[in-house]
Amino acid sequence: MLYNIANYRTDEQRSKMIRLEENGICIFCADHLIGDPARLPVWRNTHWAVVPNDFPYKGTRRHLLLVPDEHVSDLVELSPAAKEDFWAALGWVRDHYEMTYYGLGVRNGDCRFTGGTVSHLHVHVVVGDVDDPEHEPVRMKFSSRPPEQTGSTP
Numbered sequence: 001m002l003y004n005i006a007n008y009r010t011d012e013q014r015s016k017m018i019r020l021e022e023n024g025i026c027i028f029c030a031d032h033l034i035g036d037p038a039r040l041p042v043w044r045n046t047h048w049a050v051v052p053n054d055f056p057y058k059g060t061r062r063h064l065l066l067v068p069d070e071h072v073s074d075l076v077e078l079s080p081a082a083k084e085d086f087w088a089a090l091g092w093v094r095d096h097y098e099m100t101y102y103g104l105g106v107r108n109g110d111c112r113f114t115g116g117t118v119s120h121l122h123v124h125v126v127v128g129d130v131d132d133p134e135h136e137p138v139r140m141k142f143s144s145r146p147p148e149q150t151g152s153t154p
Helices: 012-024 029-033 080-096
Strands: 048-052 059-068 103-106 123-128
Touching: 012 123, 029 048, 048 080, 059 080
Parallel strands: none
Antiparallel strands: 048 059, 059 123, 103 123
């Protein structure tokens, strides 16, 4: 399972996930990420790419994703080199976008239970649009219950 379709937020996102799952394509694996002209990284180092989120959370001014080349579902599963390179990627984002405040969000493990949609680890870097007079705090889902499966257990 590359995607947890049950956690989609828009119809467009759902359609895209279904198409990618049917074709066995992980949107965040390096081969696909580098080869997709619609999703070129804004920056990358040896182990990480920085890309805008195609489906930003409501209330964000900026929503970027830090995506490791390694296809893992948990930060602790990353190689030592990838773990070290994470800090360079985050530092670049903070400095390049001159962020004086931001939030980080990451879901680890089985995305059927974490509220996530993509099983490939990715780290959300979010800046709320606090200058918007209609500002609503940014919310990130961190849990979900999979739909009941008759006759089987997860």
